Amino acid sequence: xxxxxxxxxxxxxxxxxxxxxxxxxxTIRFRLTVLYSGLLFILTALVLxxxxxxxxxxxxxxxxxxxxxVKKFVNGEEVGEFDAVKVHEVxxxxxxxxxxxxxxxSFAVLGGVAVTSLALxxxxxxxxxxxxxxxxxxxAEIQATDLSRRIRLQGPKDELRDLADTVDSMLERLDEAFRxxxxxxDDASHELRSPLAIIxxxxxxxxxxxxxxxxxxxxxxxxxxxxxxxxTRLVExxxxxxxxxxxxxxxxxxxxxxxAAEACEEFAPLxxxxxxxxxxxxxxxxxxxxxxDALRRAVGNLLSNAVRLSPPGTLIxxxxxxxxxxxxxxxxxxxxxxxxDDQTRVFDRFWRADGASGRDRHAGLGLAIxxxxxxxxxxxxxxxxxxxxxxxxxxxxxxxxxxxGGPPDEQPAV
Numbered sequence: 001x002x003x004x005x006x007x008x009x010x011x012x013x014x015x016x017x018x019x020x021x022x023x024x025x026x027t028i029r030f031r032l033t034v035l036y037s038g039l040l041f042i043l044t045a046l047v048l049x050x051x052x053x054x055x056x057x058x059x060x061x062x063x064x065x066x067x068x069x070v071k072k073f074v075n076g077e078e079v080g081e082f083d084a085v086k087v088h089e090v091x092x093x094x095x096x097x098x099x100x101x102x103x104x105x106s107f108a109v110l111g112g113v114a115v116t117s118l119a120l121x122x123x124x125x126x127x128x129x130x131x132x133x134x135x136x137x138x139x140a141e142i143q144a145t146d147l148s149r150r151i152r153l154q155g156p157k158d159e160l161r162d163l164a165d166t167v168d169s170m171l172e173r174l175d176e177a178f179r180x181x182x183x184x185x186d187d188a189s190h191e192l193r194s195p196l197a198i199i200x201x202x203x204x205x206x207x208x209x210x211x212x213x214x215x216x217x218x219x220x221x222x223x224x225x226x227x228x229x230x231x232t233r234l235v236e237x238x239x240x241x242x243x244x245x246x247x248x249x250x251x252x253x254x255x256x257x258x259x260a261a262e263a264c265e266e267f268a269p270l271x272x273x274x275x276x277x278x279x280x281x282x283x284x285x286x287x288x289x290x291x292x293d294a295l296r297r298a299v300g301n302l303l304s305n306a307v308r309l310s311p312p313g314t315l316i317x318x319x320x321x322x323x324x325x326x327x328x329x330x331x332x333x334x335x336x337x338x339x340x341d342d343q344t345r346v347f348d349r350f351w352r353a354d355g356a357s358g359r360d361r362h363a364g365l366g367l368a369i370x371x372x373x374x375x376x377x378x379x380x381x382x383x384x385x386x387x388x389x390x391x392x393x394x395x396x397x398x399x400x401x402x403x404x405g406g407p408p409d410e411q412p413a414v
Contacts, residue, residue, distance in 0.1 A: 028132075032125040037117035044113045048106040055102060060088070061095035131160040135167065147175035191234055195227035237365035254295060256286040256397065257320045260329045263299035264318050267307055275312035281319040281414070286327045288397050290377045295397075298373040301366040302331040302393045309335035310390075319414045325402035326379075330414045334390040343383050347371040370395070384411045 024030055131153050138151040150171060153164035206212045206220035264280055271278045288295075299318070306316045314334035321328055338346060347367045370393070374381045377397045385391035392414055396407035 029122070029125045029129055032128075033118060033121035036121040036125070037114065040117040040121075041110065041114050045110055048109060052099070052102055052106060055095075056099055059095050060092040061099050062092050063096055131155065131164065135160075135164055139167075142171065147171055147178060188234065188238060192231060195231045198227040199224050234365070237369055252289070252292070254288050254290050254292045255284075256288050256295065256327050256329055257282040257284055259292055259296040260299045260318055260320050262296050263303055266300060267303045271307050271316060274307060274310075276307060276310055277315045279315055279317045281317065282329075283321045286320055286322060286329075287400065288327055288377065289400055290397065291373075294373045295377070295395075298370045298395060299329060299331065301370050302395075304366060306331055306333035306335065306391075309333060311335070314390075317414055319412070321412060322399065323408055323412060325399050326396050326407045327399050328394055328396050328407070328412055330392055330394040330412060332390060332392040332414045337387040337389050338383070338385040338391055339387055343385060346383065347381065380407055382407070382409075382411075 134153055135151055138149055142149045150168045151164045152168065153161055155161060202220040202223050206216050212220075260282055261280065264278055268278055303316070303318070310316055310333045316334075317330075317332045319330050319332075347370070371381050374395050374397065379395065379397035382394045382396065383391065384394070392411060394412060394414075
């Protein structure tokens with residue numbers, strides 16, 4: 001037999017719902033108002049209480065309790081009788097009435113202080129928290145895709161003004177970082193679009209066509225290979241940028257000359273294939289604190305440009321040494337050189353030179369990564385070049401325990 005189910009009547013509301021406080025009681029303004037008015041009320045009560053106790057203890061205070069009859073005589077004859085009290089009894093009665101009046105006045109003052117302090121506390125706390133509301137409104141209007149909004153708080157230079165200025169400074173840095181990120185994504189997308197289009201065109205027109213001959217297939221395969229090589233280099237550059245920015249990267253003692261020597265070994269076959277002479281002048285014992293792979297990649301990126309731009313039969317020199325408290329490694333080539341106006345822009349992401357200063361110079365992240373790696377090690381990268389006379393890139397990194405100041409401005413002997 002199926003048991004009947006019991007249906008309990010729905011509760012109209014729990015005790016927490018019935019006794020829920022209004023929303024304004026949960027605000028900082030309300031808490032500050034209660035705190036300030038409570039402190040003022042307590043302080044006033046203590047002052048009035050101390051005054052009452054001082055008056056009470058200054059003398060005896062009680063109603064008239066002792067009276068005695070006194071006969072009145074006029075010209076020696078008794079004319080009547082009345083009740084009299086002693087002088088100290090009169091003083092005690094006056095003190096008693098004074099204390100009663102003081103109690104009534106104190107309670108009235110405490111009531112007025114309570115109401116007035118609540119009103120003034122609410123007004124003053126609202127004025128004090130007005131900058132906070134401005135900061136909150138500005139923060140609510142800021143979107144991740146638009147960080148151009150600023151608080152720009154006016155008023156006295158107090159803690160809230162410092163807070164607003166700090167938030168504005170943080171927003172400025174975030175805005176710059178987001179703009180750089182968007183620019184990097186746009187540039188990377190643009191650079192990847194060309195090789196992808198080349199691959200797609202060759203696959204559709206030649207490699208998948210049954211009518212294409214062997215020579216056309218070989219030409220298409222070479223084009224696809226160059227496009228994939230370009231894409232691979234760009235992806236490796238992006239990964240190197242992300243790796244160097246990773247917070248978990250741990251630096252250690254690195255032999256700068258050994259890192260440069262490894263980069264030379266990596267590009268020696270390519271230099272030999274193109275008829276270039278790779279000369280090394282590496283001083284041993286150049287120890288820096290940093291990332292070995294990153295420094296090797298920085299020198300490798302410089303060598304990649306030098307090997308690609310130098311004409312056959314020329315010399316590429318890789319050197320390393322020490323000047324004062326700074327260590328350096330340099331790559332010098334005999335390529336086309338770089339115009340003076342372009343030398344400040346060669347380290348920008350995806351910058352492309354044109355004309356005599358940039359023959360066969362491709363756009364990419366290579367030199368931008370070089371600058372990023374060197375600056376992350378506390379150093380600087382310098383360029384010395386004349387059109388038609390080649391270029392020399394110098395990577396300056398501080399030695400352990402180096403003194404303050406920047407690296408030398410002159411070109412080291414490479």
